[in-house]
Amino acid sequence: MKLQDKTIVITGGGQGLGLTMALSFAKDGANIALIDLNEELLKESVKKVAAAGNENIQVNYYLANVSKENEVEETFQQINKDFGGIDGLVNNAGILRDxxxxxxxxxxxxxxxxxxxxxxxxxxxxxxxxxxxREAAVHMIEGKKEGVIINMSSIARGGNMGQTNYAAAKAGVVAMTTTWARELGRHGIRVGAIAPGVIRTAMTDSMKPEMRDRLEKMKPVGRLGEAEEIAHTAKYIFENEFFTGRVVEIDGGLCM
Structure with a gap:
């Protein structure tokens, strides 16, 4: 799938990885629908994404709690109406309670x-x-769209101290990815997952220098990942028509 003129929905799109992916996709001519809970961040993100793309792209934001069924259903219905269809979804929204x-x-x-x-x-x-x-798949099928769903997992899915909840969720995400790829392939929908390692963010930038150095030395590449590298991976999954049902680990060689 080429991103030009396609409508991509990104959850957790108000900041961080979600915003970086939105900026990257917009540069390739994609229309962007951002979902988040922080309206102030979303308004700023829409401005940035619109500026990154050409004058013909459409960028909207939607306030929704992704864990609430009625809000998700109503939001995807509205996105489908506003954009005339949904071509892709990046399931990026997430929280930590370590x-x-x-x-x-x-x-x-x-x-x-x-x-x-x-x-x-x-x-x-x-x-x-x-x-x-589920809702993205419903609208893709009913709209006869050959779409792509990308789920954000983590290398923590294999288990990580202090993250029972997070590891369980991210392992489940990979299991759903494989299952959906098998179920939705007949409808022309591909599904993939990305499992990032430690990516440079505002949080990692605020770490104590010694802790950051220790993280960097753990990786064969000798540094943390960049959000743009995750966006590049997502673009690869969108564009490679033979990719489905798999998870891509982008961790700098940490898990070997």
Missing amino acids: GMFVKAKDGVVSKKMSLENFQSVIDVNLTGVFLCG
Whole structure:
């Protein structure tokens, strides 16, 4: 799929990876629909994305909680109406609520992961992917679109200390990706996943220098990833018509 004149929906599009992907796709002539919960960020993002593309592209934003079924259904219906169809989706929205499963010392438990923190991450990072993927697929099928769905996973899907909730959600995302690719292929819809390692963001920039240095030295490439490199990977999945049902690890060689 060439991105020119295609409509791509990006969740979590108000900042970070979502915004970087939107800017990249707009430069290739794609129409962009951004979904997020922060209207102030979304308004600024729309300006940036519109400026990155040509004068003919369409850019809109939508306020929605991806974990709420009625909001997702209504939002995708509106996007489909506003743009005259949906060609692609990047399921990028996600949150972190890190903490040890059980924290203990000398046989004394001092803390345990709350159900609230577990469930909130599952709701956004897994249920949200399910709901947005489902609605995008519905409109692609009904609109007879040969579309692409990209789900953002993580190298943490294999398990990571302090991230029981996040790892479970990101593993589920990969399982759904493979399942959807098998189910939706008959409708001309391809599905792929991206599993980033540590990507340079405002959060990593604020780390203590020694912690950042330690992260960089763990990677064979000797540095953190860049958001533009994730956007480049997403573009590859969109454009490679033989790619489906697979996850691409972009981690600088950390997981080998």
